[in-house]
Amino acid sequence: MYKSLKNALLLLIMLTVITGVFYPxxxxxxxxxxxxxxxxxxxxxxxxxxxxxxxxxxxFTRPEYFHPRPSAAGQDGYxxxxxxxxNLGPTSQxxxxxxxxTADDYRQENNLSxxxxxxxxxxxSSGSGLDPEISLPNAYMQIARVAEARGVSTDxxxxxxxxxxxxxxxxxxxxERVNVLLLNLSLDDMNK
Amino acid sequence: xxxxxxxxxLFFLVLFLLARPLGKYIxxxxxxxxxxxxxxxxxxxxIIYKLVGIDxxxxxxxxxxxxxxxxxxxxxxxxxxxxxxxxxxxxxxxANEGNVSWDLALNTAVSFITNTNWQAYSGESTMSYxxxxxxxxxxxxxxxxxxxxxxxxxxxxxxxxxxxxxxxxWVDMVRGTLWVLLxxxxxxxxxxxxxxxxxxxxxxxxxxxxxxxxQTIAMGPVASQEAIKLLGTNGGxxxxxxxxxxxxxxxxxxxxxQALAIFLIPASLLFTLGRMVKDKxxxxxxxxxxxxxxxxxxxxxxVSEYYGNPNVAALxxxxxxxxxxxxxxxxxxxxxxxxxxTTAASCGAVNxxxxxxxxxxxxxxxxxxxxxxxxxxxVGSGLYGMLVYVLLSVFIVGLMVGRTPEYLGKxxxxxEMKMVMLAVLIPAICILFGSAVAASTDAGMSATNNNGPHGxxxxxxxxxxxxxxxxxxxxxxxANSTFYNITLAAAMLLGRFGVILPILAIAxxxxxxxxxxxxxxxxxxxxxxxxxxxxxxxxxxxALTFLPALALGPIAEHLLMLxxxxx
Numbered sequence: 001m002y003k004s005l006k007n008a009l010l011l012l013i014m015l016t017v018i019t020g021v022f023y024p025x026x027x028x029x030x031x032x033x034x035x036x037x038x039x040x041x042x043x044x045x046x047x048x049x050x051x052x053x054x055x056x057x058x059x060f061t062r063p064e065y066f067h068p069r070p071s072a073a074g075q076d077g078y079x080x081x082x083x084x085x086x087n088l089g090p091t092s093q094x095x096x097x098x099x100x101x102t103a104d105d106y107r108q109e110n111n112l113s114x115x116x117x118x119x120x121x122x123x124x125s126s127g128s129g130l131d132p133e134i135s136l137p138n139a140y141m142q143i144a145r146v147a148e149a150r151g152v153s154t155d156x157x158x159x160x161x162x163x164x165x166x167x168x169x170x171x172x173x174x175x176e177r178v179n180v181l182l183l184n185l186s187l188d189d190m191n192k
Numbered sequence: 193x194x195x196x197x198x199x200x201x202l203f204f205l206v207l208f209l210l211a212r213p214l215g216k217y218i219x220x221x222x223x224x225x226x227x228x229x230x231x232x233x234x235x236x237x238x239i240i241y242k243l244v245g246i247d248x249x250x251x252x253x254x255x256x257x258x259x260x261x262x263x264x265x266x267x268x269x270x271x272x273x274x275x276x277x278x279x280x281x282x283x284x285x286x287a288n289e290g291n292v293s294w295d296l297a298l299n300t301a302v303s304f305i306t307n308t309n310w311q312a313y314s315g316e317s318t319m320s321y322x323x324x325x326x327x328x329x330x331x332x333x334x335x336x337x338x339x340x341x342x343x344x345x346x347x348x349x350x351x352x353x354x355x356x357x358x359x360x361x362w363v364d365m366v367r368g369t370l371w372v373l374l375x376x377x378x379x380x381x382x383x384x385x386x387x388x389x390x391x392x393x394x395x396x397x398x399x400x401x402x403x404x405x406x407q408t409i410a411m412g413p414v415a416s417q418e419a420i421k422l423l424g425t426n427g428g429x430x431x432x433x434x435x436x437x438x439x440x441x442x443x444x445x446x447x448x449x450q451a452l453a454i455f456l457i458p459a460s461l462l463f464t465l466g467r468m469v470k471d472k473x474x475x476x477x478x479x480x481x482x483x484x485x486x487x488x489x490x491x492x493x494x495v496s497e498y499y500g501n502p503n504v505a506a507l508x509x510x511x512x513x514x515x516x517x518x519x520x521x522x523x524x525x526x527x528x529x530x531x532x533x534t535t536a537a538s539c540g541a542v543n544x545x546x547x548x549x550x551x552x553x554x555x556x557x558x559x560x561x562x563x564x565x566x567x568x569x570x571v572g573s574g575l576y577g578m579l580v581y582v583l584l585s586v587f588i589v590g591l592m593v594g595r596t597p598e599y600l601g602k603x604x605x606x607x608e609m610k611m612v613m614l615a616v617l618i619p620a621i622c623i624l625f626g627s628a629v630a631a632s633t634d635a636g637m638s639a640t641n642n643n644g645p646h647g648x649x650x651x652x653x654x655x656x657x658x659x660x661x662x663x664x665x666x667x668x669x670x671a672n673s674t675f676y677n678i679t680l681a682a683a684m685l686l687g688r689f690g691v692i693l694p695i696l697a698i699a700x701x702x703x704x705x706x707x708x709x710x711x712x713x714x715x716x717x718x719x720x721x722x723x724x725x726x727x728x729x730x731x732x733x734x735a736l737t738f739l740p741a742l743a744l745g746p747i748a749e750h751l752l753m754l755x756x757x758x759x
Binding site: 014015016018021024026028042049050055061078084085091093095096100115122124125128134175177181185 | 370
């Protein structure tokens with residue numbers, strides 16, 4: 001029995017060193033060497049300042065920007081150090097009330113009639129609260145607002161949206177979607 | 193819809209293409225045949241044995257093996273528990289995470305040694321890099337290696353005759369880790385980084401957002417933990433949102449590979465079984481039964497989510513595939529595939545929140561866990577769990593035709609059947625009794641995030657997930673309370689060791705028996721009849737045990753949802 005105890009303890013230490021120290025250090029070393037951009041969070045830097053990560057949603061509320069999906073991460077949403085979802089179920093009164101309110105706001109912002117069926121990603125929170133993308137139908141519904149706020153034609157905005165649209169899932173066409181932060185940055189660049 | 197079906201087919205194609213050679217490789221690793229990694233790993237292995245003082249040729253009886261397993265887990269528990277309690281004073285803690293409370297530390301330690309990875313905490317706001325890397329990630333490896341070891345021991349019990357010896361736990365652990373889990377993890381984690389998973393030790397980054405706000409971005413050694421989280425069917429995320437978080441699961445391709453990684457070793461072990469018992473058809477038959485059950489359950493989740501929620505549609509919002517709790521980049525196919533895979537296996541990583549699924553879409557993951565996670569199942573635990581059902585099926589056939597049941601030439605007698613019944617009943621009792629206690633106490637009821645039948649489902653899911661060592665959750669349940677931390681820890685221990693110990697006992701007793709030759713009256717455990725029978729036994733045992741509980745939770749909720757009833 002003493003032998004068993006000693007073996008268990010020493011083997012645990014050895015395997016901890018191999019899988020808990022060597023393994024992550026080696027992977028970090030290789031990753032930093034060959035994929036430094038991804039390994040450090042796909043950060044976007046403008047004028048020497050990190051403005052966000054292309055993989056993470058950040059909040060946009062002004063009319064001249066496309067708006068991301070609602071977020072339940074952290075107190076005010078979009079907390080990239082507190083990923084979370086609403087976890088409200090399909091028969092939740094609270095969820096339906098919040099969807100209704102978000103849908104009303106969305107219609108008003110984008111000047112849509114009650115008959116227009118909204119894409120559900122426009123009013124629902126994602127699993128992480130940090131989903132960086134919106135669906136293409138959602139983006140299209142926001143084009144008129146963005147174009148008006150920027151004083152440019154809707155065609156011009158639509159072209160930029162289409163340019164950033166992505167649909168591939170392993171080369172199999174999937175749901176068409178667009179990255180909000182990259183799209184908004186390119187809108188700002190358009191004026192320069 | 194067609195494109196979704198193509199994705200599902202592609203998944204199985206790639207899975208089986210990879211599983212066959214890997215299964216063969218794993219059998220070589222555990223029978224001591226030559227493999228391609230011997231040149232690198234053999235010297236490391238020898239050094240470990242020398243430093244620890246292990247005689248690799250000394251085999252153990254099932255009791256010695258069980259004792260070794262238990263001692264190893266006692267120390268593993270203490271290591272995680274103590275590290276969490278004192279992480280505030282330990283290095284590699286740039287976010288200044290404080291010491292973890294005793295009950296959460298206890299729950300988490302049990303959770304990671306039992307391959308459950310139930311998380312009553314959110315990683316980025318609770319655990320230091322040191323804790324994540326040297327404890328949680330480590331036990332992702334070691335609990336998976338234990339699972340493989342137990343499965344291999346059971347196969348040894350089936351193939352050896354008139355012996356008490358079943359192999360050496362220390363050797364099985366070392367070989368499983370070095371030869372199987374580590375090489376696969378290295379490859380996979382680098383692919384994840386290429387796709388966008390992070391891998392660094394930096395402090396959290398402060399970003400100045402475009403509209404003039406600030407956003408603090410959590411960092412850490414994510415990809416290395418991610419790879420073993422999936423390959424070892426562990427499922428414990430680095431971040432609270434688990435595989436829904438873009439830093440854990442950044443793209444559709446990464447998502448596909450994550451789902452594949454969960455099933456890879458469990459599927460391979462069927463080929464390992466076939467090779468070790470020298471009858472490939474035995475492995476194929478079980479694999480076929482698993483695939484049939486999986487396709488059935490995947491189909492139900494897919495259809496249920498596709499039709500979605502009429503209450504959402506009534507608000508003028510597209511009600512098909514409601515995106516609440518889901519991420520766009522995975523699509524309906526990637527979300528449902530992952531959800532079916534992670535609960536068929538005992539993984540428990542999630543890329544979408546089950547709490548917000550349709551009632552039936554959320555019920556199927558729970559049902560797959562309740563069935564014992566034997567549809568591919570956890571690494572090792574899926575195989576030994578399914579073999580329990582195989583023995584049960586063979587026994588039932590034996591009763592029907594009035595012959596002593598046999599499996600692979602081994603007579604299945606009363607001692608084995610008692611152990612089989614323990615392995616089936618202990619988890620079932622844990623799930624039903626645990627959730628009954630929670631549903632009848634304030635401490636249990638006050639933690640639910642949803643009212644009505646959905647609240648019951650949240651509790652039922654927690655006990656199913658912990659007992660089944662899955663670790664996924666209806667995440668709304670506020671499980672970080674002393675009541676849940678302790679009762680769920682007990683469920684995890686019973687669900688793990690309440691199965692492992694009977695399995696070891698079965699292996700010990702089978703190894704002692706002779707192998708009788710196949711005769712004209714032997715019931716063949718391959719072929720269509722056996723496959724259908726095995727599926728039926730799994731479904732009937734599961735349905736009889738859990739249907740009443742499911743009727744009160746998700747099934748009731750489904751009917752109420754169709755009537756527009758809200759809570």
